[in-house]
């Protein structure tokens with residue numbers, strides 16, 4: 001008898017429900033094939049619920065979510081809700097309250113035809129960004145002084161604790177070792193300007209590195225990192241960085257792997273409940289049209305199963321996605337795939353059922 005899981009599903013806003021539907025189809029097929037079982041419960045957090053009730057996420061909701069093996073999230077963001085409310089009230093609240101201190105973003109090119117960079121093959125773009133997910137500028141610390149006057153000052157602080165930085169860096173070293181590809185970990189920062197935060201990061205990185213003599217270490221400033229992503233992405237294996245830089249470089253990462261249609265991420269609490277999501281957002285203009293690419297959500301489902309220990313299921317999902325991306329789709333972009341959202345889900349399920 002295989003393992004059994006409880007999955008909390010938050011389809012969320014916009015195209016979230018459409019892509020999650022396909023992801024759930026794929027999980028069901030994987031469960032049949034690889035002999036694990038699960039039950040899932042759907043939660044309605046997001047824009048519609050906020051507009052009806054004024055509520056984003058309550059403490060009781062967090063308590064409830066802690067009972068699950070993992071969370072599968074579609075997208076958060078609604079055109080009728082002021083930017084910031086749902087992002088902080090739902091998405092960041094989930095990350096912070098569940099102490100999902102790692103944002104894990106694999107950047108992998110599956111088909112050279114979908115890469116905007118010239119002469120790059122799938123093997124050239126295959127790295128992972130480990131983004132700190134609980135501190136830095138995202139902590140929301142700061143203040144206005146003399147708001148609304150000519151002398152106004154807005155202060156936004158980056159908050160970095162030794163403990164927070166160290167647990168992230170340790171995770172990155174462990175991940176790099178387990179991944180066992182090039183065994184190279186790059187610290188991406190800004191030591192030449194942000195001399196408090198990046199001094200702490202650099203010192204911690206150097207200290208922890210001594211415990212991992214098998215891992216080659218490297219450092220790149222964040223601005224240079226964006227340049228290398230375009231020029232020499234093959235240099236990277238695992239990158240560790242803070243919350244804000246990680247947010248920025250992973251969107252660029254998504255583009256060089258073929259776009260938001262394929263980019264997935266995990267919000268990881270290694271000791272507790274983790275959450276997996278396509279990173280493309282709610283895409284209001286494509287909502288309800290059956291044209292959005294569900295592969296990012298399907299890849300997020302694969303990451304979730306891997307985190308739950310269903311390694312074979314995760315590999316089979318990735319293999320199926322690679323086939324669909326390299327043999328079927330005309331494009332990874334919404335409306336241009338040559339297939340509907342549902343048909344893309346069916347293609348992946350068909351390959352899994354083989």
Ligand code: IPM
Pocket residue numbers: 087088091092247279
């Ligand atoms: C991401 C997103 C979020 C972030 C937003 C929606 C709050 O851009 O997951 O990268 O900034 O972390």
Ligand code: MN
Pocket residue numbers: 247248251
């Ligand atoms: Mn982002």
